[in-house]
Amino acid sequence: MANRLINELSPYLLQHAHNPVDWYAWGDEPFERAKRENKPVLVSIGYAACHWCHVMERESFENADVAAYMNEHFVCIKVDREEHPDVDHLYMDAVQAISGSGGWPLNAFATPDRVPFYGGTYFPPKPMYSRMSWMQVLERMHTIWQQQQDEVQAQSKQMVQYLQNASKYATAASREAWTKDTCNEMANTLLQQADHAHGGFGRVPKFPGTMAISYLLQHYALTGSAAAKEHALKSLDGMIAGGIYDQLSGGFARYATDEKWLVPHFEKMLYDNALLIMALCDAYALTKKERYKEVIEETIAFVERELKDATGGYYSAIDADSEGIEGKYYTFTWQDWQQIIGEDALLQAYFGIEEAGNWEHTNILHVAKTVQEITTEFALTKSLVIEKIEEAKQELLTERNKRIRPLTDDKCLLSWNALMNLALSRAGAVLGNDKYLQTSTAHMRWMDTHFMADDTWMHTWKAGKARIIANLDDYAYLIQAMLQLASATGNSEWIVRANKLFDEVAARFIDDNQCFFYYTATGRNDMPVRKIDNYDGATPSANAVMAHNMLLLGLCMERTGLIEQAYGMLQRMVGSAQRYTYSFGYWACLLQQYAYDVKTVVCNAEDAGLLNTYLMPGAFIVTSQKEISDNGLPLIKKAVAGNGILICTQDACLPPMQSPAAVLQYLQLSKE
Numbered sequence: 001m002a003n004r005l006i007n008e009l010s011p012y013l014l015q016h017a018h019n020p021v022d023w024y025a026w027g028d029e030p031f032e033r034a035k036r037e038n039k040p041v042l043v044s045i046g047y048a049a050c051h052w053c054h055v056m057e058r059e060s061f062e063n064a065d066v067a068a069y070m071n072e073h074f075v076c077i078k079v080d081r082e083e084h085p086d087v088d089h090l091y092m093d094a095v096q097a098i099s100g101s102g103g104w105p106l107n108a109f110a111t112p113d114r115v116p117f118y119g120g121t122y123f124p125p126k127p128m129y130s131r132m133s134w135m136q137v138l139e140r141m142h143t144i145w146q147q148q149q150d151e152v153q154a155q156s157k158q159m160v161q162y163l164q165n166a167s168k169y170a171t172a173a174s175r176e177a178w179t180k181d182t183c184n185e186m187a188n189t190l191l192q193q194a195d196h197a198h199g200g201f202g203r204v205p206k207f208p209g210t211m212a213i214s215y216l217l218q219h220y221a222l223t224g225s226a227a228a229k230e231h232a233l234k235s236l237d238g239m240i241a242g243g244i245y246d247q248l249s250g251g252f253a254r255y256a257t258d259e260k261w262l263v264p265h266f267e268k269m270l271y272d273n274a275l276l277i278m279a280l281c282d283a284y285a286l287t288k289k290e291r292y293k294e295v296i297e298e299t300i301a302f303v304e305r306e307l308k309d310a311t312g313g314y315y316s317a318i319d320a321d322s323e324g325i326e327g328k329y330y331t332f333t334w335q336d337w338q339q340i341i342g343e344d345a346l347l348q349a350y351f352g353i354e355e356a357g358n359w360e361h362t363n364i365l366h367v368a369k370t371v372q373e374i375t376t377e378f379a380l381t382k383s384l385v386i387e388k389i390e391e392a393k394q395e396l397l398t399e400r401n402k403r404i405r406p407l408t409d410d411k412c413l414l415s416w417n418a419l420m421n422l423a424l425s426r427a428g429a430v431l432g433n434d435k436y437l438q439t440s441t442a443h444m445r446w447m448d449t450h451f452m453a454d455d456t457w458m459h460t461w462k463a464g465k466a467r468i469i470a471n472l473d474d475y476a477y478l479i480q481a482m483l484q485l486a487s488a489t490g491n492s493e494w495i496v497r498a499n500k501l502f503d504e505v506a507a508r509f510i511d512d513n514q515c516f517f518y519y520t521a522t523g524r525n526d527m528p529v530r531k532i533d534n535y536d537g538a539t540p541s542a543n544a545v546m547a548h549n550m551l552l553l554g555l556c557m558e559r560t561g562l563i564e565q566a567y568g569m570l571q572r573m574v575g576s577a578q579r580y581t582y583s584f585g586y587w588a589c590l591l592q593q594y595a596y597d598v599k600t601v602v603c604n605a606e607d608a609g610l611l612n613t614y615l616m617p618g619a620f621i622v623t624s625q626k627e628i629s630d631n632g633l634p635l636i637k638k639a640v641a642g643n644g645i646l647i648c649t650q651d652a653c654l655p656p657m658q659s660p661a662a663v664l665q666y667l668q669l670s671k672e
Contacts, residue, residue, distance in 0.1 A: 052105060054324075217615065254269050262366055281296060437488055453466040486622070616664075
């Protein structure tokens, strides 16, 4: 028998629609019931591609006895963190403060006033891993609510104070100056965290770290730091050769569970692939290495083929599990290999296939030896080796496609779609690929049509319905995508559009100090605390992206107030970015670009096309077109009046330059 989640659109909520738990979706109704019945609320948060969410559902939420206890003593809410990132942020912060760690599934116990007082992540059906069982947690929370409710209420007030103070602390840092030396220090901070053997940062699990990689690539372009370039490229090369990258059909998994990038957590997220495309674009612009171009093209092809809705939007994710087993769809046993490929030492050496398996008695395809190494080892020509590998890939993919495919989370999110739009326009500009630019333009118009409801931008879209008011990251990434699309295509009308949208967002999201931006808009009454996020999570800090938007709009629209506000935000973030550069990677990129002078470059379409193929940190290219000189863009009007390429910094415009070569020489960028 279905519960009330059967009426939802979220694939994650629909996965729980037949649980015996009396689940509610997020909203006012469950909290009103909790007040009437004086019950605590369980807020259980996850997402459709989450392996451990599936595990806990099978073990506990599908258990009739467990569900009966939950239904009797709690009001239970199931939340898709991707639909309600604001809810996830709040309860994650609280659970991390309570338990010292976080993750998904996230299970938080809250008062009827929505304030969390206890929580954790995965709880097993029996005590293990030094964790209480889920039933033990439920029984304890019920007892505490019955016997110590006054203490819970007092603790909840302290939690609200903690969350409010944490948000204020994020914006209360002292104003600090920074220099090019600061940028060197941030690069060194990243390199101290680096895994110099295999690439990436920190210990397992290893996430892509795209903002940190882009920082190092940009640092090399600006300073010539060989160590920065070497580690950034080692990180990308390690991922490309590893199991985290799908060697058969392209696309990256969310993270690796080992230091060598071999064993992924097999879920594929839209945002990861968008961010990795952008990092690879930086690498290709810098090195012109053909393999980076190939992976950009393969990853875009994967997204277009497997994550695109027929109407033009992009889905959120592909699950890690199929047939209830993580990675089953992607891996090959020795028997599978023998049936498909047979005895072939060359291919076995290239893909790292082992009879006993390279992971849990099966094999994850990866590049164990490079084409050049294989060419030398087997005394064959490079072209013959490549041909043989490509034929094997097609044979393996054909057989893989016959398997039961992992489920697709087919909701579309504005924030992640905007990131994919950025990836497409960036790839189109760097690779000189008009098809990608056309796709990006069509997709931008799709977002403009489908994510709107009652003249308001919405966060989610599925099956013709746009729902849930957009958050700050939706707007920040969307404005950035409009600006990037303008730069890549030469259609500066998108800058005018971004400028108008920015003003609408600023009015509804600016914080009480008129400096940073709240994550949620004014008028929201469903959260006990309005939060300000400044650090990078899996995606860039929305406040950092807004600061970037203000710098670019300030230059393009001659709005010095925006540049001043962005500078004030950067001043407050210097200390955090210096100490924790990896967690504040986007801020670090902005601080570095500002230290080396953020600037606009106004030129004709031909020169723009050439300049866009270079990595030019902090340089925003605008195409001057006389036919749009009256479009309200002051910078264009100024450029049309003169000849040559016009470069404007935060406080001055330089004499026109006569060629792209002169621009590159002026920028003094490091070249391969």
